[in-house]
Amino acid sequence: MDIKLKNKNLKLSIFILSLVFITLALCSMFNLRVNKEYLNFKSFFEGRQFEMELNQFYSNFKAYNVDYKDYGKKSIDDKINTDEFNNLKNQYDNQLENKLQDTENQYNSQIENAESNGNKDKVTRLTEEKNKKLEEIKKQNTKSADDIKKELAKRSDDNYNSVKKQYESIADIIYYLKDNKSGDIYSNLNNVDDIQKYIKSSSVYSFSLPNNSPTSSTRYVSNQLSGLGLEGYIIVPKTSPLVSNSKEFYVNKVLAIIQLIIFPIFLVSGVLMLRYSRKEEIDKHSLIITSNKLYGKIPFDLKLIILFFALIISPEIYRNLYYYGMNIITSDFFINLILTTLFTFYLYISIPDIINCLKNRENLLVEIKSGLLYKLKEIFIRSLKDKNLLFITIVFMIGSVLFGVITAAISLTYNGPELFIIAMILYALFVIILLFRNIAKLDKIIKGTDEIVKGNLSYVIKEKGKGNFSRLAHNINNMKTGISMAVESQMKSDRLKSELITNVSHDLKTPLTSIINYVDLLKKEDLSKDEMNSYIKVLDRKAQRLKVLIEDLFEASKMASGAVELNIEKVDVAQLLNQSLAELDEKIKASGLAFRVNIPHHKVYANLDGKKTWRVFENLIGNILKYSQTGTRVYIDLSETDDKIIITMRNISAYEMEFDVDEIFERFKRGDTSRATEGSGLGLAIAKSIVDLQGGRLNIDTDGDLFKVTIELKK
Known part of the structure; x- marks a missing residue:
């Protein structure tokens, strides 16, 4: 066991060492370009840096001794360039013209308004004011030729003084130059008689002219x-x-040579040790497995972003390792080496993973959907539905950015990082307090939902403020009310189902029992022909009754499920209602009821199924005939508005109406609780279903013994 553990640790050590070697190799590789100058030139005085110093020297020398030669002897006119004079004069003239034109336009519009209003005094006043203003502008902004020349001369003097200052500050390079034509000497070397002797004793580098x-x-x-x-x-x-x-160049040249030598050594050694580690299945080591698991938790798009920026900054990271310790090996170098090696390890894990993921399209889609940006997109889409939450989020983000920018700007202005740190601490405290306040609100909501889950529907969650948590608490409280109503509705539904089964059983059993009894009577042999005919009539009546009940039950079921085909056409509702009354005219006359009908004589059209609507009228009028108090009046009215037709039927019930109005539409629910009449209890349910399917409304109202049905149909 100990031997296996030692082997594992040895393999891990070789793997880590391979990463260190590869890191050092990459450090050398990225610094080869920087070190190229040290390898190409023998000394500093042959390199580009010295060349730039010489070029700067020549620029200063030429500007003072050639471009501004004898400048102090020049007059103002000699210091001025004709083109510069003309350009500046045109600039001032244009500025004056623009100001005069703006003033003219400003006053002219006011003068025109005054003239259109016939206000001559105002016109005179504005004209005088305009002329005075124009004269002031001309006086303040007119530049004479002498003014322009003085300004250009001052600019030239300032440039000359700047050039002279730079020339006189030359100290890094000593020059001793002679003009072959005039014999003038240019030098910043004082009190030297023998220049050759000075060069030998006091210089580290020199060259002569001509060279x-x-x-x-x-x-x-x-x-x-x-x-x-x-x-x-x-x-x-x-x-x-x-x-x-x-001297620094020389040291860097030596280091560049060393790096050039060690680059292939580190690279080859690192690659060979890495291949050995992979061959020995180093990826199965617990440390590597843990690292891969941690890496796997990073969202795919975030992996891509990190890798993208890592590849961009990797040259700088590896070059920094050189500056941290390749000159002098210090603790900072080792710290930076560890950090840079960890960076190499991240590249070792991420690059193959990203490549494999990009090759597998199915896996790529899964990774993208589980990525941070995709989740943020989903959150953003959901947040668009909640404008309040979206507004708060945007304000918080913009506020945080502005706070950070303003604080950083103030800190940089006053050179005080302490101010920035204090501001960030205060901001962090603010966010923490805000977070804990919201956590407390969420905890109260969770506690409330726990109580509701336990069955305590009377528990009320406190609602404070106007935030999303308060709205959530309010919604849960309303849901609790909804749950209570749903429970009551379920209990009511169970009760109605029980009553439905009882009523169906009763209404089907009654005629069926009669049929069975009369069939038994017919089986007797001693019956007379009259008795047999009487029994057969009863059987026929009861069978028809059973048939009607079954047909109504099927009709009601089809209506409730919506499995009914409607033949929509243009129907005259007034005529259809009159036909329904005519069909039932004999029963109406025999009922002892006084019908008061108010139907317009003109046609009242609506897009309906005529047969189904006739069934509605038949059922409702049939109910009136069955359940109305004898000797009372029945009122049937038809009226219309711009978009609908309204039919009302009112009658006085013969029975005490103890039922719930909402329950009267239930199947087999009857106002006659004794069920003494031959109604099926399905008439109103069928009628309401037909009206609903056609986009209309059927409502029932009661007031004492007054029973009122209202039908609204769309035109």
Whole structure:
């Protein structure tokens, strides 16, 4: 067991060492470009940095001694360029013209309004005011030729003084130059009689003009100075700051050579050790497995973003390792080496994982859907439905960004990072307090839902404020009320089902029992023909009654399920109602009821199923004939509005109406609780279903013994 553990740890050590070697190899590789100058040039004085120093020297020298030569002797006119004078004059003239034009437009509009209103005094006042304003503008903004010349001369003097200051500050490079034509000497070297002796004793580098063998760094300056007719020496003294640059160059050159040598050594060694680790199944080590699990928890899109930025900044990261310790090995170097190696390990895990994922399209879609951006998109889409939550989120995000930017700006302005830290701590405290307040609200809601789950429907969750948590508490309280109503509704439904079964059993059993009894009577042999005919009539009546009950039951079931085909057509409702009354005219006359009918004589059209609507009228009028008090009046009215037809039927019930109005539409529910009449209890249920299917409404109202049915049909 100990041997296996040692082998595992040895394999892990080799794997870690391979990552370290690869990290150092990458460090050397990314620094090869930086170190290219150190490898290409023998010394600092042949490199680009020294070339830039020489170019800057030449620029300052030429500007003062050539471009501004004898500047102090020049008059104002000599310092001024004609083109510059004309351009500045045109600029001032245009500015004056624009200001005059703006003022003219401003006053002209006011003057035109005054003229249109016939206000002559105002016109005169505005005209005088405009002329005065124009004169003031001309006086303040008119520039004479002398003014322009003085301004240009001042600009030229400022430029000259700046050039002179830069020229006189040259100290890194000593120059001793002579003009071949005039014999003038240009030098920043004082009290030196023998220049050759000075070069030998006090310089670290120099070159003469003309320069017969210039290096890449001195070629441009040599040619330019020689082109000006100058000869002499350019010298870097031992006291120049460039000497320290030269020493640093030498050290970096040595390090660059070392890196060039160790790069292939580290790279080959690291790759070989990594291959050995992979061969020995290092990925099965617990530490690697744990690392892969942690990496697997990162959303796919976040992996891509991290890898993208990691690849972008990787050259800088590996180059930084050089600056942290390749000159002097310190604790900072080892810390940075560990961090950079961990970065290499992340690349080792992520790059193959991303490549494999991109190759497998099905897995890629799964990864994308489980990604952070996809989830944020879903949250955002859901939040669009809740505008209050969306508004709060946007305000909070914008406020946080603005707070951070303003705090950072103030801290940078006053050079006080402490201010930024304090502000961030206060902001964090604010967010924490806000978070805990919302957690407390959520805890109260959870406690309330636990009570409701236990059956305590009387528990009320406290609603404070106007936030989403308060709204959630309010909704849960309303849901609790809804649950109570649902429980009551379920109990009512169970009761109605029980009554339905009882009523169906009773209404079917009654005629069926009669049929059975009369069949038994017919089986007797001693019956006379009259008795047999009487029994057969009773059997026929009871069978018809049973048939009607069964047909109504099927009709009601079809209506309730919506499995009914409607033949919608243009129907004259007034005519249809009159036909229904005519069909039942004999029963109406025999009922002892006084019908008062108010139906318009003109046609009243609606898009309906004529047969089904006739069934509605038949059922309702049939109910009136069955259940109305004898000797009372029945009122039937038909009226219309712009978009609907209204039919009302009112009668006085012969029975005491103890039923619930909402329950009267239930199947087999009858106002006659004794069930002494021959009604099926399905008439109103069928009628309501037909009206509902056609987009209408059927309502019932009672007031004492008054029974009222109202039908509303769309035109």
